[in-house]
Amino acid sequence: NAGVTQTPKFRVLKTGQSMTLLCAQDMNHEYMYWYRQDPGMGLRLIHYSVGEGTTAKGEVPDGYNVSRLKKQNFLLGLESAAPSQTSVYFCASRAPDGGSNQPQHFGDGTRLSIL
Amino acid sequence: SQKIEQNSEALNIQEGKTATLTCNYTNYSPAYLQWYRQDPGRGPVFLLLIRENEKEKRKERLKVTFDTTLKQSLFHITASQPADSATYLCALDITGGSNYxxxxxKGTLLTVNP
Known part of the structure; x- marks a missing residue:
């Protein structure tokens, strides 16, 4: 029972490089989210998706792009990495409410360092 | 602007005591509030959800209260154990009913000392 899987777990990039973080969920959830977590800042929503083919901006979207081509996958892209994007990135998924409020299920994060 | 505040960054208690964590919010009336646990190097894990019309909810040694007048939720762990040491996060929907x-x-780091 994998739940939410994030790859890679760790990555070091140089400023200006690009990369894609992958999130995969096997729970058939409609909603998926990307957060970043920084010391003293808590979890902040970057982008989210309410279904295959849809994406929307969260609280801190600048410098990131996302795609949801398949229901089970949510990709987060860094176009030109900056040191300010050094963070731990978490993906989460959630089922629609269907009359009861559903919790979010998180992966174990990707630790990204930008030098 | 919307604010969610957890009472302290860190809380230290002795094993066997009750830990009480606070979550306060302003400028909103959420339909529900959730509590998560996060261990070092791991993602948050859902613990409990409480709705606005519920005053209290329990799960084993955990108890959550929700006071919509005070705009506050309290999270209690009774008979605390060192294994309860973790960061606890409260979360709520502030998007006016979109519910997703x-x-x-920011979380409270709880340390239970043996």
């Missing part, structure tokens, strides 16, 4: 986005507090 959560905003998280």
């Amino acid at each position: 986005k959560l905003t998280f507090g």
Whole structure:
């Protein structure tokens, strides 16, 4: 029972490089989210998706792009990495409410360092 | 602007005591509030959800209260154990009923000393 899987777990990039973080969920959830977590800042929503083919901006979207081509996958892209994007990135998924409020299920994060 | 505040960054208690964590919010009336646990190097894990019309909810040694007048939720762990040491996050939907986005507090690091 994998739940939410994030790859890679760790990555070091140089400023200006690009990369894609992958999130995969096997729970058939409609909603998926990307957060970043920084010391003293808590979890902040970057982008989210309410279904295959849809994406929307969260609280801190600048410098990131996302795609949801398949229901089970949510990709987060860094176009030109900056040191300010050094963070731990978490993906989460959630089922629609269907009359009861559903919790979010998180992966174990990707630790990204930008030098 | 919306604010979610958890009472302290860190809380230290002795094993066997009750830990009480606070989550306060302003400028909003959420339909529900959630509590998560996060261990070092791991993602948050859902613990409990309480709705606005519920005053209290329990799960084993955990108890959550929700006071919509005070705009506050209290999270209690009774008979605490060292294994309860973790960061605890509260979260609520502040999007006016869309019900699919959560905003998280910064968390409280609980340490239970043997």
